[in-house]
Amino acid sequence: MSSSATRPVRSRRRRAFSRGDRLTLGLFVGVPTLLHLLLVWIPAILTIVLSFTYWTGIRFGDIKWAGVANYTNIFTKTPAFYDALRNNVIWLVWFALLATPAGVLLAYQIDRHIRGHRFYQSAYYFPVVLSLAVTGIIWNFMLRSDGFINGILGRDIDNAISFFGNYDINIYVIMVIASWRHVGYIMLLYLAGLKAIDPTLREASAIDGATEWETFRKVILPVMRPVNVIIVVITIIESLRAFDIIYVIYGTSAGLPILGVLVFQNIAGEGASMKGAAYAVLLFVLSIGPIIAYLRQQFREDVS
Amino acid sequence: MAGVAGLGSLLTSCGSGEVGPLSFGARTVDESPTKQLKALVAAYEAKTGNKVTYNATESNAFQNNLSQYLQGTPDDAFQWMAGYRMQFFAQQDLLVDLSSVWKKIGDQYAESYKIASTGLDGKQYFIPQSWYPWGLHFRKSMLADLGIDPDGIYNWDDFLKMLDGMKKKGLVGFAAADKGGWEAMGTFDVINARVNGYQYHVDLMAGREKWTDARTAKVFEYWEQLIPYMNENVLDLEWDGAMQLLLQRKAGAMLMGSWFGGNFKEQSDADYEDLWIIPFPEINPEHKRDSIDAPIDGFCAAKNGSNNDGGKDFLAFAGDMEGVQAMLDTGVPMTSANKGQDTSTYDAFQTQQLAVMGEAKYIMQFLDRDTRPDFAGPVVGPALQSWFKNPKDVNKILESLQSQWDALPPL
Structure with missing residues (x-):
């Protein structure tokens, strides 16, 4: 094949890059690295540093060292933090146990070409092309007191069903909205992975007399490992960084506290304080922790 | 007349068009106020030949971005609020000193407006546009149906009797909203002032009195008595949802700032003429009805704007009676801060607003303008929402409020 034919040429080149090559490489590696440092790492490190200060975010001269005061404030004085944490955990559990498996199941069914699979594919994928903000706007129109659903139920605003204002159910209302989009997203990712599977694998397991479920669990799922990793990571990140819909x-009112909103509420507007930075750091630690743990375990399995 | 005098001085001191094109940032996208502001801009352009770019942002978004906006490339002049919220940005050196403008047009305003426009350094940074009282709004026709005379609602018992009447008719007595997190602050302010007096409000906002004080808890005792008369979806409605309840004759009364008169007028003149306001009822005879939330809205000029002189020139026009008249000519109801607005041209509702103001001895700006911004929005807002969710938790909520106040960073 062509790749084996070009290999010796490549390896010779590696030893002696021409001036032009070096320049190109330097540009291609250097510029993104610089941008990455400038736009990601430096702000991230500054956020961590600022989370240990008092500052209104305007004049550098006003920055005062606060030690861990912002963190003790969050952990010991702010009930909203625990409400938010609880909501983010519900979000994560819901996504992990319901939305993501539903997306995988749909992908599998569509890949098996069930009747009308083309229709389902477009129908479930459709919400994904909308940004989360637009999703929020659409569902707000549907569910608010003077919205569509209350309208067709013939309820006026004085006796409307309170989808967003009833604190016992509103997190689940939001979960349905978020899943509406998440399911399609996962479905699409998984479908792309399934399409790439060699059909002979399925045939072989069918010949060996495996049931559909056994085939999925023992053949498809292991082959799909790279996609599985992506899906787990996406599920965790999407649940924790949730912000737009809420x-x-x-708005920034605490109608449904989640960590993303607490970051914004404490850092934007006139009430800016570095408590917002501390929330951001906590959110970062929470999201990065499980992801690192999961990836390490996956790679260890790959090695062994 | 003050208006004419101001006009004269403006003509001599403003080099029409010389200051160059400028931009103006409105913190509203609503129909009525937009009409008003566009008329102001048009009148300024017509008079000076100076081009003004009009940028509008929805008010919550505007508020959330204000710090960044003022540090970036802001509009030369923008809409903002008086008092604490202006002083904060003036202190950060983000606003243009408007003392020279006040020298020109200051005689058109009462002293109290000048005080509200003054920063901690004694200079003025704000031009008032309008004020509005927070009071009990209702429809005259609905009270007439109940056979109640609005002037007869003086104290708490009268008030509860009226709410009872509404409830017996199957209506919501007291329309309430708090999805935005700020709406209920007005109710807290006024009950607090009625029960404990103006000074207690000021001291509580400044942290000199405690949220855990029995007097603060007392506010919630009275507030709780209103809950049976409220709509059930308080936390699902924003202020305009509560207004809709009143507009659609589904609720008897609502505590709100009178700014929404324009919304009633958009609906129809008959609806606007039916609208009425009285002071929130007396609770403690010692304090009668002597305090009111009456915030002042207006304009500031941004120091980082590209044309500071342009911003000042435009605001001199906006504060002068000539600019005010351009806004009044749109027919959108406005109670201007300018002395030149002839109160004899007020319609009945506006005259009544003035009467409600007149009864008050002490003016409050509103909870989120009278206390620290990092306390009002992120702390008091959610606390009131959780009170609506479970009124029995009041002591726990107040303890948490106090401990969150104590944990605030030093200023």
């Missing part, structure tokens, strides 16, 4: 529906 912000569109509730």
Whole structure:
């Protein structure tokens, strides 16, 4: 094949890069690295540093060292933090146990070409093309007191069903909205992975007399490992960084506290304080922790 | 007349068009106020030949971005609020000193407006546009149906009797909203002032009195008595949802700032003429009805704007009676801060607003303008929401409020 034919040429080149090559490489590696440092790492490190200060975010001269005061404030004085944490955990559990498996199941069914699979594919994929903010706007129109659903139920605003204002159910209302989009997203990712599977694998397991479920569990799932990793990571990140839908529906009011909104509420506007930076750091630690743990375990399995 | 005098001085001191094109940032996208502001801009352009770029942002978004906006490339002049919220940005050196403008047009305003426009350094940074009282709004026709005379609602018992009447008719007595997190602050302010007096409000906002004080808890005792008369979806409605309840004759009364008169007028003149306001009822005879939330809205000029002189020139026009008249001519109801607005041209609702103001001895700006911004929005807002969710938790909520106040960073 062509790759084996070009290999010796490549390896010779590696030893002696021409001036032009070096320049190109330097540009291609250097510029993104610089941008990455400038736009990601430096702000991230500054956020961590600022989370240990008092500052209104305007004049550098006003920055005062606070030690861990912002963190003790969050952990010991702020009930909203625990409400938010609880909501983020519900979000994560819901996504992990319901939305993501539903997406995988749909992908599998569509890949098996069930009747009308083309229709299902477009129908479930459709919400994914909308940004989360737009999703929030659409569902807000549907569910608010003077919205579509209350309208067709013939309820006026004085006796409307309170989808967003009833604190016992509103997190689940939001979960349905978020899943509406998440399911399609996972479905698409998984479907792309399934399409790439060699069909002979399925045939072989069918010949060996494996049931559909056994085939999925023992053949498809292991082959799909790279996609599985992506899906787990996406599920964790999407649940913890959640912000857009809530912000569109509730603004910065604490109607449904989640960590993303607490970051924004404490860092934006006139009430800016570095408590917001501390929330951001906590959110970062929470999201990065499980992801690192999961990836390490996966790679260890790969090695052994 | 003050208006004419101001006009004269403006003509001599403003080099029409010389200051160059400028931009103006409105913190509203609503129909009525937009009409008003565009008329102001048009009148300024017509008079000076100076081009003004009009940028509008929805008010919550505007507020959330204000710090960044003022540090970036802001509009030369923008809409903002008086008092603490202006002083904060003036202190950060983000606003243009408007003392020279006040020298020109200051005689058109009462002293109290000048005080509200003054920063901690004694210079003025704000031009008032309008004020509005927070009071009990209702429809005259609905009270007439109940056979109640609005002037007869003086104290708490009268008030509860009226709410009872509404409830017996199957209506919501007291329309309430708190999805935005700020709406209920007005109710807290006024009950607090009625029960404990103006000074207690000021001291509580400044942290000199405690949220855990029995007097603060007392506010919630009275507030709780209103809950049976409220709509059930308080936390699902924003202020305009509560207004809709009143507009659609589904609720008897609502505590709100009178700014929404324009929304009633958009609906129809008959609806606007039916609208009425009285002071929130007396609770403690010692304090009668002597305090009111009456925030002042207006304009500031941004120091980082590209044309500071342009911003000042435009605001001199906006504060002068000539600019005010351009806004009044749109027919959108406005109670201007300018002395030149002839109160004899007020319609009945506006005259009544003035009467409600007149009864008050002490003016409050509103909870989120009278206390620290990092306390009002992120702490008091959610606390009131959780009170609506479970009113029995009041002591726990107040303890948490106090401990969150104590944990605030030193200023």
